[in-house]
Amino acid sequence: MPELPEVEIAARNLTRWLQGKTITSAHIPESRVLRGRSARAITAALVGRKVLRVDRRGKWLRASLDDDSSVFLHFGMSGRVVRRALDAPTERSERARVDVGATPASRASIRYLDPRMFGHLSIESEDIAAWTELGPDPLVDGIDTRTFAEALGQRRRAIKEVLLDQTVLAGIGNIQATEALWLARIDPRRRARSLEVREVGALARGILRSIGETLARDASPEVVYVRDAAADNPFRIYGRAGEPCPRCGAPLARVVQGGRATVFCPGCQR
DNA sequence: AACGGAACCTGAAAGC
DNA sequence: TGCTTTCAGGTTCCGT
Structure with a gap:
């Protein structure tokens, strides 16, 4: 359910989950959300990389890696990211998964879910046009x-x-x-x-x-009671x-x- | 160049 | 109850 606010929440979560962490393994099936390279190539490009930072502009996310490449992610209509235990089962709509964490306590599995597959995921060596051609971001730049x-x-x-x-x-x-x-x-x-x-x-x-x-x-989900329409x-x-x-x-x-x-x-x- | 409409998909909810 | 239709927070492409 992604407009700017939801993508901003995802950016904050991904920063907490991934910044400074090294990707120990990746599991990515072939799907139409992947752009430019095969699932196999994207998987190989991710394993061993450290995530330096995660940025958002508009509805796009960019994760900068330690080899000067970046992951670009767009949620389309139904994309979202979740954190799961390492041994949590693969979900039907799971389009990508990376595992991080060196110590048992810090190990986690970050998963991109997207049932409708309108999202985009790619690894790039330069910023993509969809990112550079965005107008001002209301949160990052304000509105002049x-x-x-x-x-x-x-x-x-x-x-x-x-x-x-x-x-x-x-x-x-x-x-x-x-x-x-x-x-x-x-x-x-x-x-x-x-x-x-x-x-x-x-x-x-x-x-x-x-x-x-x-x-x-x-950002601060209140407890919602079932009967509260x-x-x-x-x-x-x-x-x-x-x-x-x-x-x-x-x-x-x-x-x-x-x-x-x-x-x-x-x-x-x- | 600019516009309306179709296409890309799955799944939840509403309608019958 | 169960089958059918409609609709969904996005983008892109195609024909006019």
């Missing part, structure tokens, strides 16, 4: 309103669709775009270039707020078409833009 406004001013498409373009801002997905537009009271169907400067500012704040709240929630969907309007707008009470509407569902409030998003 002037730069953002200039980018939006060149686009004729709907603002919602433009927010999903990773070269404008990196890391925004369907949920964050939907939530941020609601926070900013902007109709997702408006052309990007039609936004006033103050609306661009409101949108930038909405994006940072939505990402920040999702991140805080994901709100636990299912923590978002303000995403996935809530037909329900009353939490701000003005009008029924939330659903439209499809660029093949993706958009929920918005016809009452207070203008």
Whole structure:
């Protein structure tokens, strides 16, 4: 379930699990998530390498290894990383596994799971275009309103669709775009270039707020009681078409833009 | 160049 | 209950 906040959590976890550690073994079956090299070649390139650091930009992860190569990982729609005991059984959706740790207490198995296989995993000697061509990352770089406004001013498409373009801002997905537009009271169907400067500012704040709240929630999962219905969907309007707008009470509407569902409030998003 | 739509996949939930 | 349909938080490619 990966937009920027989830990938940021994964980056923090991978840093804790892998930074400074040497990969003692790797188990990688052939699958379509692997790019450029065979499973066998990727496995061989990983074993014996130390992980120097893990970085995130947008929805991409980059693990720098001690031979100047890097692992690039993208979660697609259904990717995630987990830590398991060394002897935990292989899971159906397991696409890659590396084992680390020199001492018995520190040994662990880090696994990339991805049932739908829309993700990407590759080893590269240079940064890939998908990484270098990303726009500013809201968490890493912040959002400069002037730069953002200039980018939006060149686009004729709907603002919602433009927010999903990773070269404008990196890391925004369907949920964050939907939530941020609601926070900013902007109709997702408006052309990007039609936004006033103050609306661009409101949108930038909405994006940072939505990402920040999702991140805080994901980083400190509260105990959720089974009977608590709100636990299912923590978002303000995403996935809530037909329900009353939490701000003005009008029924939330659903439209499809660029093949993706958009929920918005016809009452207070203008 | 820019746009809409299809394609790539599996699995969970909703519908009948 | 069980089969069928729909939908999913992403990206890329293809034809217009």
